[in-house]
Amino acid sequence: MSKEIVVSGIRSTGHLHLGNYFGAIQNYVMMQENYDCYFFVADYHALTTHPDPKELKTNVFRVLAENIASGLDPEKVALYAQSDVPEIPELYLLLNMSAYKGELEKVPTFKDKVRQHPDNVNAGLLTYPVLMAADILIHRAVKVPVGKDQEQHLEMARNFAQRFNGRYSEFFPEPQVFRFNNDTVKIMSLDGNGKMSKSENANNTIFLSDDDDLIKKKIMKAKTDAGPTEPNAVMPDYIQNLFLLMHLTSKPEIVDIYRSQYNNCNIRYGDMKKQLAEDMAAFVRPIREHAAELQKDEALLKKILKQGAEKARASASVTIDGARKLMGINYY
Ligand code: ADP
Numbered sequence: 001m002s003k004e005i006v007v008s009g010i011r012s013t014g015h016l017h018l019g020n021y022f023g024a025i026q027n028y029v030m031m032q033e034n035y036d037c038y039f040f041v042a043d044y045h046a047l048t049t050h051p052d053p054k055e056l057k058t059n060v061f062r063v064l065a066e067n068i069a070s071g072l073d074p075e076k077v078a079l080y081a082q083s084d085v086p087e088i089p090e091l092y093l094l095l096n097m098s099a100y101k102g103e104l105e106k107v108p109t110f111k112d113k114v115r116q117h118p119d120n121v122n123a124g125l126l127t128y129p130v131l132m133a134a135d136i137l138i139h140r141a142v143k144v145p146v147g148k149d150q151e152q153h154l155e156m157a158r159n160f161a162q163r164f165n166g167r168y169s170e171f172f173p174e175p176q177v178f179r180f181n182n183d184t185v186k187i188m189s190l191d192g193n194g195k196m197s198k199s200e201n202a203n204n205t206i207f208l209s210d211d212d213d214l215i216k217k218k219i220m221k222a223k224t225d226a227g228p229t230e231p232n233a234v235m236p237d238y239i240q241n242l243f244l245l246m247h248l249t250s251k252p253e254i255v256d257i258y259r260s261q262y263n264n265c266n267i268r269y270g271d272m273k274k275q276l277a278e279d280m281a282a283f284v285r286p287i288r289e290h291a292a293e294l295q296k297d298e299a300l301l302k303k304i305l306k307q308g309a310e311k312a313r314a315s316a317s318v319t320i321d322g323a324r325k326l327m328g329i330n331y332y
């Protein structure tokens with residue numbers, strides 16, 4: 001039986017963090033055995049914010065190295081750079097013909113960007129979801145492991161697929177968000193303001209490249225409060241976030257201890273953070289060290305990218321030929 005097709009991408013806009021790891025990469029790693037996987041560095045998507053050309057390559061190679069250090073095996077999956085697969089921008093162009101200005105302007109991530117950078121509302125930003133749909137549909141993927149923040153973009157990818165199918169012929173499957181055990185994870189930043197992110201609030205985001213001391217420092221500074229005043233109180237979201245991080249990295253019996261202390265109103269957040277800092281540092285350490293080794297071996301990373309692009313183009317060229325034909329672009 002042929003395996004289900006999976007696609008996901010991460011923008012090369014900075015250092016990877018715990019949100020990327022638990023929201024996305026951990027799922028990639030679990031999927032690599034049983035699915036036909038295409039994972040890529042979304043370097044075109046990163047261009048919407050005009051990164052320094054001198055830094056682009058380092059960023060792409062770092063994202064690649066951090067993915068491999070997190071457990072992705074380039075022999076099992078296609079691991080590539082978006083810009084190495086020209087069929088993607090071609091499909092993006094075709095899909096743009098059925099993507100409407102009104103719907104694109106309504107996308108919350110677009111509205112956020114307009115608010116944050118009113119002087120840089122470029123067409124690449126507006127059509128960001130169309131390029132993302134092209135990334136997915138180019139392999140006719142059915143499953144897309146992404147964090148909660150990407151659900152709206154996935155819905156748009158389904159709309160674009162449906163529209164194409166309706167206008168021409170049944171061709172693209174409708175891709176769905178995928179996560180083991182069915183709940184998408186969102187890791188908040190440690191000060192409780194928004195999500196951990198590559199590009200904002202670095203002091204409150206834990207990166208896979210942070211050393212032990214920095215991890216400990218950041219966690220010890222994480223937002224807490226005076227503690228619950230009644231038994232079994234509802235947790236504020238920043239406390240919930242600490243428990244989530246603990247659940248993801250510490251032993252279950254340790255989480256149980258702090259959870260019951262919380263429920264009994266005798267929790268000491270200082271102790272909890274100390275424990276979490278230890279466990280988090282131990283968790284990140286092997287990933288950081290392996291990624292650093294890989295980044296020194298540029299020849300290896302280049303080889304991996306080339307091999308990934310070949311696998312991706314083999315699948316992408318079949319789709320683009322099919323899409324062109326259905327649209328009537330077959331003159332010879
Ligand atoms: P960032 O927002 O940090 O620049 P990307 O937009 O490149 O990261 O996202 C790459 C993947 O990581 C996506 O699947 C996204 O859903 C996931 N992701 C990013 N931040 C978080 C977070 N704080 N919590 C959970 N998942 C996240």
Ligand code: TRP
Pocket residue numbers: 007008009010011042045131132135136144145146150153
């Ligand atoms: N937009 C995604 C993000 O910001 C990154 C991305 C680009 C992606 N293309 C994709 C994710 C295709 C999944 C599938 O996180």
